[in-house]
Amino acid sequence: MGRGDAGTRGRGDAETWGRGDAGTGNRGRWGQDISSDLSNIPTTSSQFSILNSQFLIKDLAAKQLLILWVSLPLTIGFTLLGGAQPILPTWSMPGFWGLTLLLGYKAVGWQQQSRRRVRRWLRGTGLFLGSCILLVLLHVTTGTLQKSGQYALFGGFLPVKDDPSTELIDIMQLRRGFQESPILNPALQNSGFVFTNGFYLGGMVGMALSPITTTPITCFGEDVRGFAFWSEPEEWLGKEGLYVTLERFHDLFELTDSYRPYFSSFQEIATVPIRRGGAVTEVFHVYQTGKMLKPYP
Known part of the structure; x- marks a missing residue:
């Protein structure tokens, strides 16, 4: 065999090794090995997708924990505080708003699993x-849960003095x-x-009296809120007035006596009881004053 035959056979083998069978579309052994190796190497886009998904999951969990730990202390803390002293309902509302976001997120997952169960949950x-x-x-209107009430269920469960709903004053009475x-x-x-003596009390008294009189209403105390901007202290000098307060403040003799130096006279003239279900739930005390001698405070 000559060198020509060897060269022809060598070139043919190399072409077959590199090209493979053109009719069948095979790429040869080198092409197959390289393709199989490259298929096992993750591409940049797939790695980015996996990392991005992991980041989104961790970011979502962090956001949920942030909302939970901001909302939970407000909800539980102010609810417990409301059992020890009077508070406003708005104090704990931001906590419930945050928990509502988490509940809505969970409800979306529940709906994807079973819409029927979500509908039953919403109806219930x-x-x-x-x-x-x-x-x-x-209960607020007729006292169905209070003791010593005409409409109490099973004799009632709450004594009037321990019932926080008595803070809601019936302004019509x-x-x-x-x-x-x-x-x-x-x-x-x-007058x-x-x-x-309280800005919130001034609001209730104002709603009760504004339809029957044009007499202006103000507040004298440590926390007067908007009343500090609606009138000037000198505006009431030389005028006679009426002091309206609740029984629990009437019993604070130091508070009542603190107003006496500002008027020429200061005496109680009447009381207005507030009833619910036949039982007295609150008492308003009304004082009549002489002319105001100096601005408060």
Whole structure:
């Protein structure tokens, strides 16, 4: 065999090794080995997708924990505080808003698993909350859960003095108390102003009395909020007034006595009881003052 035959055979083998069988579309042994090796190497885009998914999962979990630990102390803390002292419902509301976000996120997952169970859960929640709201409204208006009430269920469960719902004052009863009283009605019309010792109390008294008188209402105390901007302290000088307060503040003799130096006279003239279910839940005390001698405070 000559060198020509060897060269021809060598070139043919090399071409077959590199190209493979053109008719069948095979790439040869080198091409197959390299392709199989490259298929096992993760590409940059797949790595980025995996890392991005892991980051999103960790980021979502971190956001959920942030919302939980911001909302939970507000919800639990102010709820427990409300059992020890009077608070406003708005104090704990931001906590419930945050927990609602987490509940909504969980509800989306539940709906993807079983829409029927989510519908049953929503119906049951609606019925339960509706029943609770109805019971609370009945208690606030008629005293269904308070002891010594005409409409109490099973004799009632809450003593009036321990019932926080008595903070909701029936302004219609307070208005009728001033209208029907032969002492309070003329005193209200002849007074230059009405004042209370609390800004929230001034709001309730204002809603009760504004339909029956144009006498301005203000607040004298340490925390007067908006009342500090609605009038000037010198505005009431030389005018007679009415002081309206609740019984628990009336019993604080130091508070009552602190107003006496500012007026020429200061004496109680009447009370207005607030009833619910036949039982007295709150008492308003009304003082008539002489002319104001100096600005408060």
